[in-house]
Amino acid sequence: MAATEFQQTVGKVAGFTGTALHTGEKVTLRLHPAPVDHGIKFKRKDLQDEPTIDAKIENLKTVERATTIGEGSVRVHTVEHVLAALSAMGVDNAIVEMDANEPPIGDGSAQPYIDLIKKAGVTAQEEPRKFFDVREPMHVESKTGALLVLLPDDKFRISCTQAGPNNQFTQFLSLEVTPSIFELEIAPARTFVYYEDVESLMDKNLIKGGSLENAIVVRGETVLSKEPLRFSDEFVRHKILDIIGDLALVGRRIRGHVVAVKPGHAVNAELARALAREQTRRSAMSAPRAIPIGDSGLDTGEVMKILPHRYPFLMVDRVIGFEGENKITAIKSITINEPFFQGHFPGHPVMPGVMQVEAMAQVASILLFKLTKTSSRVGYFMSADEVKFRKPVFPGDTIFIHSELTRARGNRMAKTKCYCVVNDAVVSEGELMFTFLDK
Numbered sequence: 001m002a003a004t005e006f007q008q009t010v011g012k013v014a015g016f017t018g019t020a021l022h023t024g025e026k027v028t029l030r031l032h033p034a035p036v037d038h039g040i041k042f043k044r045k046d047l048q049d050e051p052t053i054d055a056k057i058e059n060l061k062t063v064e065r066a067t068t069i070g071e072g073s074v075r076v077h078t079v080e081h082v083l084a085a086l087s088a089m090g091v092d093n094a095i096v097e098m099d100a101n102e103p104p105i106g107d108g109s110a111q112p113y114i115d116l117i118k119k120a121g122v123t124a125q126e127e128p129r130k131f132f133d134v135r136e137p138m139h140v141e142s143k144t145g146a147l148l149v150l151l152p153d154d155k156f157r158i159s160c161t162q163a164g165p166n167n168q169f170t171q172f173l174s175l176e177v178t179p180s181i182f183e184l185e186i187a188p189a190r191t192f193v194y195y196e197d198v199e200s201l202m203d204k205n206l207i208k209g210g211s212l213e214n215a216i217v218v219r220g221e222t223v224l225s226k227e228p229l230r231f232s233d234e235f236v237r238h239k240i241l242d243i244i245g246d247l248a249l250v251g252r253r254i255r256g257h258v259v260a261v262k263p264g265h266a267v268n269a270e271l272a273r274a275l276a277r278e279q280t281r282r283s284a285m286s287a288p289r290a291i292p293i294g295d296s297g298l299d300t301g302e303v304m305k306i307l308p309h310r311y312p313f314l315m316v317d318r319v320i321g322f323e324g325e326n327k328i329t330a331i332k333s334i335t336i337n338e339p340f341f342q343g344h345f346p347g348h349p350v351m352p353g354v355m356q357v358e359a360m361a362q363v364a365s366i367l368l369f370k371l372t373k374t375s376s377r378v379g380y381f382m383s384a385d386e387v388k389f390r391k392p393v394f395p396g397d398t399i400f401i402h403s404e405l406t407r408a409r410g411n412r413m414a415k416t417k418c419y420c421v422v423n424d425a426v427v428s429e430g431e432l433m434f435t436f437l438d439k
């Protein structure tokens with residue numbers, strides 16, 4: 001068995017100022033240390049309340065040209081290069097504070113972020129790292145011919161084939177991703193764009209900060225750049241850089257071998273999503289089936305002391321356990337005697353989706369109750385976002401309800417990500433928002 005690896009954060013605050021690619025404005029980016037299990041979060045210092053956005057695949061918004069994440073109406077664009085640098089250099093927890101909606105583009109590579117991380121230093125923390133171990137091959141592909149295959153491996157490895165239009169500039173590179181290999185072989189590789197693509201963007205004024213100083217422009221057979229190519233196969237190296245950045249959104253270190261053919265942000269993000277789904281499935285599977293009571297969980301009586309709901313509206317049988325301050329898992333067994341089955345539907349009983357949302361809300365309320373540690377304030381279910389019903393729930397099913405606090409604003413509001421899982425498959429999910437009021 002491999003030695004335990006510990007989580008890491010940056011040693012101190014460090015920052016630099018540069019130009020944002022899309023707006024062309026000045027932006028200052030600062031890295032701050034963060035506690036264990038915090039992950040990477042972006043902070044918009046230029047907005048009121050300085051909102052943060054979790055660098056998680058659930059927050060992915062768009063993948064056109066660059067990777068954009070967001071929560072609510074707040075966005076951060078072009079996160080992949082800074083995420084690649086943090087991930088490859090072994091930084092698990094950090095706040096990336098910016099006073100604009102985009103990091104400085106620098107020279108179009110991850111080099112400025114390597115310099116920044118070295119300035120800040122990297123320090124080990126108390127908790128072991130979380131890994132995603134690839135157990136069996138997975139793959140995603142796109143209609144445009146992009147293909148990503150993920151194979152089991154005890155290291156994080158990427159083998160990438162890059163090809164331009166008409167298979168020009170076909171390049172292949174295979175390497176293990178370690179801090180030193182990343183710094184030497186990948187970080188200096190710059191963004192490249194095809195002239196035909198940027199021509200229209202320049203017309204639309206979408207890349208105000210763009211110039212030959214922060215990207216290589218390929219026009220037919222010709223390579224235009226201010227500085228000569230840094231590697232003869234610089235393009236495939238930058239593709240590997242983007243894969244590392246996009247897969248960082250999984251939030252765990254990957255032990256596996258990525259085999260990529262003509263990758264792009266869309267297909268990278270799709271693989272990240274598949275990994276996150278698989279991780280949810282595994283977490284649900286590893287939830288203890290022997291149901292403990294006492295310290296680790298709450299029995300029905302204890303649940304009823306917290307929740308005001310009663311039959312037929314109490315949708316939580318037991319809390320199986322809490323994981324830290326922010327996560328809870330509870331169960332609800334669904335029987336044919338649930339009153340809603342009488343009308344939903346006669347002869348074909350299916351649990352209504354809204355009752356699953358209600359179950360998520362009740363479980364999240366228990367988590368928030370524990371968090372506020374007071375019974376004088378009560379959390380009100382305010383809104384549900386991104387609700388998806390994936391599979392029907394039938395009588396006889398046991399639902400494992402997972403809820404995680406993803407955001408809390410003081411004592412005023414909280415956001416949770418919830419999943420209902422039956423037989424190791426996600427049957428429904430949603431983002432639930434709560435507001436706190438005095439009783």
Ligand SMILES: [Zn+2]
Binds near residue numbers: 191238241
């Ligand atoms: Zn890139």
